[in-house]
Amino acid sequence: METSAFASLAADAASLNGSCMQGCWRHAQRRLATTMGIRDTVRILGIGNPLLDVSANVPTDLLTKYGLEANNAILAEQRHRPLVRELRDHYAAAYVAGGATQNAIRVAQWMLQRPGSTAYFGAVGNDDFAERMRAAARQDGVHVQYHVDEVEPTGTCAVLVTNQGQCRSLVADLGAANTYKIEHLQHPDQWQLVEAAQCFYIAGFFLTVSPESASAVGEHVSRNPEKTFCMNLSAPFLLQVPEYWDRFCAIQPHVDVYFGNEAEACALAQRLGLVSDEVETLTRAQLIETAVALATKTPKITARPRTVVFTCGAEPTVLVIGDRQRIWSMTEYGVIPCPENEMVDTNGAGDAFVGGFLAMMVQGRPLTECVAAGNYAAYVVIRRSGCTFPEKPHFRYRGVQVMV
Numbered sequence: 001m002e003t004s005a006f007a008s009l010a011a012d013a014a015s016l017n018g019s020c021m022q023g024c025w026r027h028a029q030r031r032l033a034t035t036m037g038i039r040d041t042v043r044i045l046g047i048g049n050p051l052l053d054v055s056a057n058v059p060t061d062l063l064t065k066y067g068l069e070a071n072n073a074i075l076a077e078q079r080h081r082p083l084v085r086e087l088r089d090h091y092a093a094a095y096v097a098g099g100a101t102q103n104a105i106r107v108a109q110w111m112l113q114r115p116g117s118t119a120y121f122g123a124v125g126n127d128d129f130a131e132r133m134r135a136a137a138r139q140d141g142v143h144v145q146y147h148v149d150e151v152e153p154t155g156t157c158a159v160l161v162t163n164q165g166q167c168r169s170l171v172a173d174l175g176a177a178n179t180y181k182i183e184h185l186q187h188p189d190q191w192q193l194v195e196a197a198q199c200f201y202i203a204g205f206f207l208t209v210s211p212e213s214a215s216a217v218g219e220h221v222s223r224n225p226e227k228t229f230c231m232n233l234s235a236p237f238l239l240q241v242p243e244y245w246d247r248f249c250a251i252q253p254h255v256d257v258y259f260g261n262e263a264e265a266c267a268l269a270q271r272l273g274l275v276s277d278e279v280e281t282l283t284r285a286q287l288i289e290t291a292v293a294l295a296t297k298t299p300k301i302t303a304r305p306r307t308v309v310f311t312c313g314a315e316p317t318v319l320v321i322g323d324r325q326r327i328w329s330m331t332e333y334g335v336i337p338c339p340e341n342e343m344v345d346t347n348g349a350g351d352a353f354v355g356g357f358l359a360m361m362v363q364g365r366p367l368t369e370c371v372a373a374g375n376y377a378a379y380v381v382i383r384r385s386g387c388t389f390p391e392k393p394h395f396r397y398r399g400v401q402v403m404v
Contacts, residue, residue: 038143038193041116043362044108045197047185047213048101048206049177050122050146052129054084055159055347055386056091063160063169070167071263073235075208076158080171083158096386097136098157099177100203100234103348103387106140107355107377108362110389115141119193123147123180123209129154130176145193147184152176159347164340165382168347170235174209182212194220198227199362201354204234207247214247218254222301228361232354233260236267245271253299257307257361259354265290265310272297288318288330295322307367311353311378313346314338317371333371336379348387352377356395369397 063070066080076083087093097106102120109118120137124130124146133154137144155175161168184190194200200217207214221229231251238244260268266282269275269290275282282290291308300306305328310318316332356377360370376395381387 038116038119039196041114042119042143042193042197043112044105044118044199044201044358045120045193046101046105046118046201047121047180047217048203049099049155049172049174049180049209050097050102050120050124050130050133050144051099051155051157051172051174051177052133053096053098053157053159053347053386054087054093055096055161055345056087056093057161057165058087058091060162062086063162066171068160068169068171070162070169073170073172073205074237076171076173080158080173083171084156084173087158087160094385095132096388097133098159098348098387099155100205100232100351101201102133102137102142103351104201104203104232104354104358105142106137106387107352107381107389108359109141109355111356111359111373111377111393111395112362113141113392116143117141119143119145119197121145121147121180121185121190123149123176123178123184125152125154125176126150127154129156143193145190147180149176149179152179159386161345161347165343165345166340168345170347172205178209180206180210180213182210182216185210185213185216199230199358200227201230201232201358203232204238204244204248207238207244207251211247211250214251215254218251221256222254225302225304228256229254230257230259230354230358231255232350233258233264233268236263239264239267239271253301255300255306256302256304257309258294259309259311259350259357261350262287262310262312262315268294284315287312288320288332291318291320292322292327292330295320296324296327300324309357309371309374311350311374317353317375319367319371321367329367333368333375336375338379338382342383344383345385346382349378349382351387352381352389365397372397 105120153175155177158171221227295306295308305323308320321328353374356373357370360373
C-alpha cells in the first residue's frame with residue numbers, strides 16, 4: 001500500500017479517543033479497503049441467486065394450501081404466484097436481503113470484521129429491491145458486483161416459518177437472478193476478483209441458473225491448488241431432478257468442500273443407491289455412510305482430500321475427510337443448545353453455519369474451530385428473525401464437543 005495511505009490512516013488512528021474509537025476505526029478500515037482496492041482485500045467470493053427474503057410466521061394450513069412441506073425448498077410455480085402478496089398482506093412479513101449464497105457471504109463478512117474480505121456476484125433487476133439489497137450488503141462490508149437485468153424484477157424468496165420457528169419452507173421466485181450469464185463472470189471487472197480470491201462458495205441452487213459459471217470457477221480452482229472450492233447441496237430437488245443431478249455430477253470433480261443438511265443427505269443417499277427411495281430419514285449410521293461416500297467414492301480432479309459437512313439441526317454435525325484411497329477423518333461435533341423459547345427463526349441457520357465455517361477456514365484455522373464458528377453463527381441467527389446478526393460477533397474459540 002502507498003505510504004500516503006498509511007500516513008492518512010495513522011492520522012485517523014491518532015484521532016481515536018473514548019467512545020468514538022470503534023466507529024472511527026471501522027471508518028478507517030473501510031478507507032483502507034478502498035485505497036488498496038477490493039482485489040487486494042477479497043478472501044472469499046460467492047456467486048449465487050440474490051433474492052429478497054419475504055419471511056413470516058404462518059399456520060401449517062398455509063403450507064397445505066400451496067402444496068408445501070416444512071423444512072424444504074422449491075422453485076416457485078404458477079400456483080405460488082400469490083404467496084408473497086399473501087405473506088405481505090396477512091402475516092406481517094419482514095423483508096431481508098437474502099439468497100442462500102449471499103446470506104453465507106454476509107455472515108462470513110460479519111465474522112471476519114474486515115471490510116472487503118468478501119465479494120459476491122449475482123443478477124438483479126433494475127428496481128428498488130435491488131437497491132435495498134445492494135445497500136444492505138455494502139453496509140455489511142460485502143463487495144457486491146451485480147449484473148442488472150433491465151427486464152426481469154429482482155427475485156424473491158417466500159419464507160414460511162412454522163412450528164414456533166423450528167421449521168421453514170422456502171419458495172424461490174428467481175426473477176432476474178435467473179438471467180445470470182457467464183459473460184458477466186468473465187468480464188475483467190469480475191474475473192480479477194476470481195483471480196484474487198482464495199475461497200469460492202456456491203449453493204446448489206446456482207446450478208439451475210448458470211452451470212457454465214460454476215464450472216468456470218471450478219476449473220480455475222482446480223488449476224490453482226492453493227485455492228478452495230466449496231458447494232452446498234441446498235435442497236433435495238436439486239439431487240432428484242435428472243437435469244439438475246447431471247449438473248451436480250458435472251461440477252463435482254472440482255469441489256473440495258461440501259455442505260448439506262440431513263434432508264439433502266437423504267436425497268443424495270437415494271441417488272447413490274445407499275438407501276431405497278422409500279426411506280424418508282437417514283439413521284446416523286446411514287448419514288455417516290453417505291458423507292463417506294461423497295468424500296471417497298465420487299470423482300475429484302485434484303489430489304487434495306474432500307471435506308463433507310452435514311448439519312443436523314440440534315443433533316451433532318458430521319464431518320468426514322477422505323479421498324479415493326482412504327478416510328482421513330470421521331468426526332461428529334456437538335452443537336450449541338438453544339432453548340425452544342429462545343428460538344425465533346431457523347431460516348438461514350444452515351447459511352450462517354457455512355459463513356462462520358468459511359470465515360475461519362480462509363484464515364487457516366483448524367477444522368474444529370471452523371465447526372465451532374459455524375455453530376456460533378447459526379446459534380446467533382436462529383435467535384433472530386431472518387438471516388440477521390448484531391453489529392459485532394463475540395466468538396471466542398473455546399473448543400467444541402467432539403462426539404466421536
